[in-house]
Structures are given as structure tokens and as C-alpha cells.
């Protein structure tokens with residue numbers, strides 16, 4: 001059974017669009033969005049029209065008529081904590097994403113685009129392993145005060161797809177290995193995968209962990225509280241410092257790893273120091289995951305587009321190779337993982353989970 005699928009994945013710095021014939025990609029297009037371009041949108045939901053136009057323009061450019069599509073798979077945005085699986089994008093899911101209750105992510109716009117198109121064309125609009133897949137062990141849910149439960153909010157789709165791939169390379173099943181997966185993208189998540197479950201992971205969206213190209217990661221709590229009450233920043237502005245305007249963006253005015261590498265090559269010592277600090281924080285998070293896994297680590301996987309950076313990878317290898325072998329899977333498997341998930345639904349090999 002052959003199906004033509006539209007696959008949508010809205011990252012913090014790019015809109016990725018693919019069309020597949022079943023699992024085989026006909027094309028994948030990644031349209032970058034500069035920080036300058038996104039700066040004018042105060043809230044992520046305000047990017048909706050830009051993201052919708054980007055998707056439709058790419059389809060028109062590639063001469064794909066909407067009527068050719070049998071289904072749509074969009075990477076999920078932040079919704080309530082749910083088990084991994086395939087879900088139909090429904091109004092309740094969209095309401096949860098829009099509410100911001102579980103964090104804000106550009107994929108909420110992707111979900112709405114998919115839902116609207118699905119309705120118009122009368123075809124299923126699906127999502128697979130959304131970022132709020134929650135498999136945390138009990139200890140990992142503790143924050144330090146009962147009012148706040150640590151949330152599982154990470155690159156679940158790519159982390160799990162990468163982990164399965166690495167397990168296969170090791171000749172083992174995902175459910176039989178312990179892995180640490182670091183997704184190094186616009187946001188950074190580092191997960192401890194214990195026998196097929198992500199038992200601990202930093203909240204990569206607006207919570208904790210290493211700083212990333214556009215996010216602040218863990219901030220000293222007291223200082224953050226003082227900043228919030230200083231009267232100098234609105235709620236939206238502080239949130240923007242945490243997500244969108246934090247990390248590399250805050251220190252160097254760009255989210256682009258490529259641009260920063262260029263500056264380093266040209267002798268920019270500040271850029272070198274900041275890039276080194278990001279690697280340092282990622283390595284510390286990997287070390288923390290090794291402790292969670294009690295040192296029983298079969299491999300460390302580096303994935304996401306920043307894993308194309310030799311400088312970052314060599315730096316990380318130097319710091320964490322003592323824990324386990326380091327394997328590279330640069331870029332992300334998300335488009336393929338979404339198409340594969342949608343095909344499991346069409347073939348009936350996996351049932352839809354209910355949101």
C-alpha cells in the first residue's frame with residue numbers, strides 16, 4: 001500500500017518540509033529562519049502565518065498538488081504528558097499546545113497547519129512521539145519544591161529514533177541497552193535511555209540543562225527571581241530570555257553554529273569561549289546521565305545539526321569518552337521517523353493512541 005505523505009517539522013531555527021512515498025522521501029527541504037526574521041514575533045503562535053506560508057510555498061515550488069496527499073505527519077508541540085505513540089492531531093491537543101501550559105514550541109504552528117489541511121483534504125493529520133513523552137523515573141520528577149514537578153520536555157522523536165539506530169548498530173535491541181543521547185539543535189536535550197525508556201532528561205524547552213543556540217538552560221534560581229521582580233522586564237521579555245533569546249543568541253547575537261565557527265576561525269576569542277562553555281555544559285549533563293545509569297552505558301550518541309560541528313564533537317569526545325564509546329548521528333531522523341510512524345498507522349501495525 002503506497003501513500004503520499006506530507007511531513008512537517010517546525011524547529012526553533014528552521015521549517016522542515018518533506019514529501020514521502022510511504023517511507024521513502026521524495027524530497028526534504030529545510031527553510032532556515034534567521035533570528036532577525038523571528039524577532040518580530042512576540043509569541044510563538046504569531047509565527048503561524050509565516051510557517052504556513054513556508055510549507056505551502058515549498059509544496060508549490062516542488063509542484064506537489066495538495067490533492068495528491070493521503071496523510072500528514074507533523075512533529076508534535078508541547079501538550080500534556082503522554083506515553084510515546086501515534087496520535088491524531090485533535091482540537092484538545094491544539095488547545096493544550098496553544099495554552100502554553102506545557103511550554104511553547106513552534107510545532108504548535110505545525111500542528112495547526114496539519115490539522116487545518118487534514119480537515120480541508122479529509123485526510124488524517126498525525127503526530128508521533130511528541131516532545132512531552134514522559135517516561136521519567138520517580139526521582140527525576142523531583143525539583144526541590146513540591147509546587148514544581150520536573151517536566152519531560154525534549155526531542156523525544158529524534159532521541160528515540162537515534163537510540164534505536166545506535167542499538168541496531170550495536171547488534172542489540174533498544175529495549176536491551178543503556179544509552180545517553182544528546183540532541184544538539186536549536187534546543188539541546190540530553191537523555192538517559194534505560195532499556196527503552198527515557199528515565200531522565202533535561203527540560204529542553206524552558207526548563208533546565210545546558211544552554212543552547214537559543215535557550216538559556218538552567219539559570220541560578222535566586223538571580224532569576226530577582227530579575228523577574230526588578231521591574232525592568234515584562235513576563236514576555238523574561239520568557240524570551242529563557243527561550244528564543246537565551247544561550248548563544250544572548251551571548252553572541254546569533255543562533256547559528258555555522259556563523260560562530262566562522263567567527264572562531266577568524267580569531268574571535270569571545271565566540272570561542274562561549275562555544276566552549278556550551279560544550280562544557282553538555283558534557284556535564286552527559287556525566288549526570290552516566291550517574292543516573294550507574295555507569296552502565298553502552299554508548300553515547302550525539303545527534304542534531306550541531307553534531308556536524310567537528311569542533312563541538314571533538315570537544316565533547318575529549319570530555320566524555322571515558323564514560324562510553326561516542327557515536328555520531330548528525331542531523332536528525334525526525335522526518336523519517338514521522339513518515340515511518342504514519343505508515344505504521346496506515347498499515348495497521350500500530351493503533352492510534354488516544355489523546
Ligand SMILES: Nc1ncnc2c1ncn2[C@@H]1O[C@H](COP(=O)(O)OP(=O)(O)OP(=O)(O)O)[C@@H](O)[C@H]1O
Pocket residue numbers: 010011012013014184185186187188213255256257258259304305306307308309331332
Ligand atoms: N554543518 C553544520 N555545522 C555546524 N553547525 C551547524 C551545521 N548545520 C547546522 N548547524 C547549526 O545547528 C543548529 C540548528 O540545529 P537543528 O537544525 O537541529 O535545530 P532546529 O531543528 O532548528 O531546532 P531543534 O533541534 O531544537 O528542534 C544551528 O545553530 C545551526 O547553525
Ligand SMILES: CCCC(=O)O
Pocket residue numbers: 011012105131153154155186187188204205
Ligand atoms: C522540547 C524541545 C523540543 C525542541 O526544541 O524542538
